[in-house]
Amino acid sequence: MFVRAVRLRACVAALCLAVPAATPATARIVGLDITAVEPFAGGASFGETGAYERVTGFARGEIDPADPANAGIADIVLAPRNARGLVEYRTDLFILRPKDPARGSGTLLYEVLNRGRKFLFNWVLDAPAQAAQAVNDPREARDAGTALVLNRGDTIVWSGWEADALRQNGGMAIDVPVATRDGKPIVGTVRDELVSGTRGPTEAPFYLTFAAAGTDQPGATLTVRRREADPPLPVPREAWTFAGPRQLMLLPAGTKPQPGSLYEFTYEAVGPKVLGLGFAATRDVVAYLRRSAADNPAGGKMQRALALGISQSGRFLRDFVHLGFNRDEAGARVFDGVLAHISGVGGVFLNARFAQPSRTNTQHEDHLYPENAFPFSPAAQHDPVTGQRGALLRGDGFDPLWMEVNTETEYWQKGASLLTTDPLGRADVDLPDTARAYLIAGGFHYGRSGLVSDKGPCANPRNTLNPGPALRALLVDLEEWVRDGRAPPASRVPRRSDGTLVEPTATGFPYVPGLAVATFTNAIARFPTYVDPHPEAGPQYRPLVPRVDADGQAIAGIRLPEVAVPRGTYTGWNLYAEPFPAGALCDREGSLLPFAATKAEREAKGDPRLSLAERYPDQAAYADAVARAVDGLVAERLLLREDGERYVERARTGAQRP
Incomplete structure (x- = not known):
C-alpha cells in the first residue's frame, strides 16, 4: 500500500487537518481530511468520562483489486485505477470522542448508517424525535438522549457506505468510482x-x-x-x-x-457504481481507527470494537460478516461484537451491478428484490430448498460475538423465525454459544421513543411501543460479553418445541369486532434475476410467527413493562386501508389496540379482553405490577436499573401509555 509520512496542514477559516496514514500497508486508509474538531454539547460533562468532542471530515482509501480480500466486490475489476493500480474511494467520517482519551472506555462503537442517517440517539437512546439534528448532526446534550454510551466513555464512529445516500441535512455517503468497459460507463x-x-x-x-x-x-x-x-x-x-x-x-x-x-x-x-466498496471502506476505516497512533482521530488506542446496525444497516452487517469483511487485510478481526436490530434474515442489495441498497423486501412493496437468501441463521444447517449447506457466521476465527434483536414485525415481514428454525420451519435449531437472538414482544419495526398512535395508511391505530430500553440493556450486555467474557442472557425467541412459534393462521389472536387481523406473512421468494423476476417453484421457505395470549400479546420474547403489564394490545402487524391496497400488510407497521376502561364498555363492544378496571383496581395496583415486572427484567439483565426506575415513576404518576 502507498504510505506517506505523517504531516499536519492547517487550513484558513476552519480547522482542517490532512492526516496521511502512517500505518502498515494493509490498513488501506491513505489519508484523513479532518475538517472540524469542536466541543459537543457545549463542553457538557458525561458521567465520569467528562466532555466530548465532535470530529468531522473524510477518510480516503485505496484497495487492491487483486487482493483475495477484495476479489468478491462486484465489478471491482472494472473500476478505474490510479497510478499505483489501486481503486480509490472517499467516505464521510463523523466521530464523537472523549476529550480526554485517558477517561474513555477503550470501546469503539460503530453505528452503520441507515440510508446515510444516524439512528443511535433517537432509535436507541430516546433522543426527542422532534430534534432533527439528533439523527444526522448531534450537537446538543438533548441530542444524546439518555447518553448511555457517552456516560460509559465509548467513542462513537460513523462513516459513509452507501454511495447514493443524500448528504442533505448532514446525511453521510461514500464516493466510489463508476464501473467502465473500454473507458465508457456500462x-x-x-x-x-x-x-x-x-x-x-x-x-x-x-x-x-x-x-x-x-x-x-x-x-x-x-x-x-x-x-x-x-x-x-x-x-x-x-x-x-x-x-x-x-x-x-x-x-x-x-x-x-x-x-x-x-x-x-x-x-x-x-453508470453503475462499484457499491460493494462500501463493505471494504467500513472494514478499513474501523481497522484504521483501532490502531494505536498519536494522530488517531478516535482519541487513542481502541481496545475493542462493537457494531450496531438498525434495519437496513443490520442487514448490511449480516452480509459484511458472511462475506468475510470482518477480517481486515492485516489478518485481524474488525468487530469483536455485533448487535443487529430489526434485520430479519435478510442481507442488503449492495454487492451487485446496478444494485439498489435502499430497497427493503416486504409482502407488498419491493417483494421481488434481492434480500433473503440462505444461509439465514448463525447455526450451520442443510437447506432442503437449495441443497446448500452453510451458516451466516463463517467459523473462520474472525466471527464477532453476535446478537440479533427483532420485533414481531420481522416475523411477519422479514422471516425472522428462520434465525432459530430449520429452513422449512419444522424444528428449532440451537445457535452457537457465540450467538444470541431476541424478540421484543409486541414490538414493531419503526419503534422508538416519542411516537403518537394514528392510523396513517393502515386499518388499525399504529403501534407506539419503544424497544429502546431493551436495546440499551443488550448493548451493555454485548460490551460485557466482549470485554469481560460475561455471557449475555440466553436467547428469548418463540419456539416450535413449546408451541410459541406457529403458522400465521394459528396465533390464537382474540376476536375483536372491527379489527383487521393479519393471517399471512411475507413469503420468501427465490428468483434468478430481479429485472424480470419469476419466482422459482418447488419447496419453499416457511416463516412462522409468535403465538399470542388471551390479550393478543406475544407469549415469548422480552416482554417490556408495556406488554407484561398491559393497558392495550401491541402487535407487529397492521393492514392497509383504502385508498391503499386494503388487506395487504401495511409496510412495516404494527397495531395498538387499547383496552376498554370498564367491563361494561368492553362488553358493549364485544371485546373479550379484560378492561383496565378489571385488571388494576387503582393506580397503585398498576404501579406495583409494573415495579414487579421491572425487577424481573433487571434481574435477567434485559433492562437497566435506571430505565426501570423511569418505568416505575411513569406508572406511579399516571404518565404511562396508551
Missing part, C-alpha cells in the same frame, strides 16, 4: 418499483434510482398492479414520459398515481 437493463404514498411521494413525477441511458427508449416499459400478487398491466406509452434522465411522469401532466399501487419501470440505465 449500460444495462434495470427495474424500478415506484410506489406512491407508502414509500414515495404522492405527487408526480416519480424519481428513478439510476440515470437513464437517454430519454428516447422505445424498449422501456411501465406496468402497474394494485396488489403484489396481481398480474402487471401495461401502461400505454402515450400515458407516460421521461421528465429528465432521473424522472418519470404520468400523462397527461398532473396525473397522480394511485396510492399504494405498484408501478414497475424497466429501462436502460447508465
Whole structure:
C-alpha cells in the first residue's frame, strides 16, 4: 500500500487537518481530511468520562483489486485505477470522542448508517424525535438522549457506505468510482418499483434510482398492479414520459398515481457504481481507527470494537460478516461484537451491478428484490430448498460475538423465525454459544421513543411501543460479553418445541369486532434475476410467527413493562386501508389496540379482553405490577436499573401509555 509520512496542514477559516496514514500497508486508509474538531454539547460533562468532542471530515482509501480480500466486490475489476493500480474511494467520517482519551472506555462503537442517517440517539437512546439534528448532526446534550454510551466513555464512529445516500441535512455517503468497459460507463437493463404514498411521494413525477441511458427508449416499459400478487398491466406509452434522465411522469401532466399501487419501470440505465466498496471502506476505516497512533482521530488506542446496525444497516452487517469483511487485510478481526436490530434474515442489495441498497423486501412493496437468501441463521444447517449447506457466521476465527434483536414485525415481514428454525420451519435449531437472538414482544419495526398512535395508511391505530430500553440493556450486555467474557442472557425467541412459534393462521389472536387481523406473512421468494423476476417453484421457505395470549400479546420474547403489564394490545402487524391496497400488510407497521376502561364498555363492544378496571383496581395496583415486572427484567439483565426506575415513576404518576 502507498504510505506517506505523517504531516499536519492547517487550513484558513476552519480547522482542517490532512492526516496521511502512517500505518502498515494493509490498513488501506491513505489519508484523513479532518475538517472540524469542536466541543459537543457545549463542553457538557458525561458521567465520569467528562466532555466530548465532535470530529468531522473524510477518510480516503485505496484497495487492491487483486487482493483475495477484495476479489468478491462486484465489478471491482472494472473500476478505474490510479497510478499505483489501486481503486480509490472517499467516505464521510463523523466521530464523537472523549476529550480526554485517558477517561474513555477503550470501546469503539460503530453505528452503520441507515440510508446515510444516524439512528443511535433517537432509535436507541430516546433522543426527542422532534430534534432533527439528533439523527444526522448531534450537537446538543438533548441530542444524546439518555447518553448511555457517552456516560460509559465509548467513542462513537460513523462513516459513509452507501454511495447514493443524500448528504442533505448532514446525511453521510461514500464516493466510489463508476464501473467502465473500454473507458465508457456500462449500460444495462434495470427495474424500478415506484410506489406512491407508502414509500414515495404522492405527487408526480416519480424519481428513478439510476440515470437513464437517454430519454428516447422505445424498449422501456411501465406496468402497474394494485396488489403484489396481481398480474402487471401495461401502461400505454402515450400515458407516460421521461421528465429528465432521473424522472418519470404520468400523462397527461398532473396525473397522480394511485396510492399504494405498484408501478414497475424497466429501462436502460447508465453508470453503475462499484457499491460493494462500501463493505471494504467500513472494514478499513474501523481497522484504521483501532490502531494505536498519536494522530488517531478516535482519541487513542481502541481496545475493542462493537457494531450496531438498525434495519437496513443490520442487514448490511449480516452480509459484511458472511462475506468475510470482518477480517481486515492485516489478518485481524474488525468487530469483536455485533448487535443487529430489526434485520430479519435478510442481507442488503449492495454487492451487485446496478444494485439498489435502499430497497427493503416486504409482502407488498419491493417483494421481488434481492434480500433473503440462505444461509439465514448463525447455526450451520442443510437447506432442503437449495441443497446448500452453510451458516451466516463463517467459523473462520474472525466471527464477532453476535446478537440479533427483532420485533414481531420481522416475523411477519422479514422471516425472522428462520434465525432459530430449520429452513422449512419444522424444528428449532440451537445457535452457537457465540450467538444470541431476541424478540421484543409486541414490538414493531419503526419503534422508538416519542411516537403518537394514528392510523396513517393502515386499518388499525399504529403501534407506539419503544424497544429502546431493551436495546440499551443488550448493548451493555454485548460490551460485557466482549470485554469481560460475561455471557449475555440466553436467547428469548418463540419456539416450535413449546408451541410459541406457529403458522400465521394459528396465533390464537382474540376476536375483536372491527379489527383487521393479519393471517399471512411475507413469503420468501427465490428468483434468478430481479429485472424480470419469476419466482422459482418447488419447496419453499416457511416463516412462522409468535403465538399470542388471551390479550393478543406475544407469549415469548422480552416482554417490556408495556406488554407484561398491559393497558392495550401491541402487535407487529397492521393492514392497509383504502385508498391503499386494503388487506395487504401495511409496510412495516404494527397495531395498538387499547383496552376498554370498564367491563361494561368492553362488553358493549364485544371485546373479550379484560378492561383496565378489571385488571388494576387503582393506580397503585398498576404501579406495583409494573415495579414487579421491572425487577424481573433487571434481574435477567434485559433492562437497566435506571430505565426501570423511569418505568416505575411513569406508572406511579399516571404518565404511562396508551
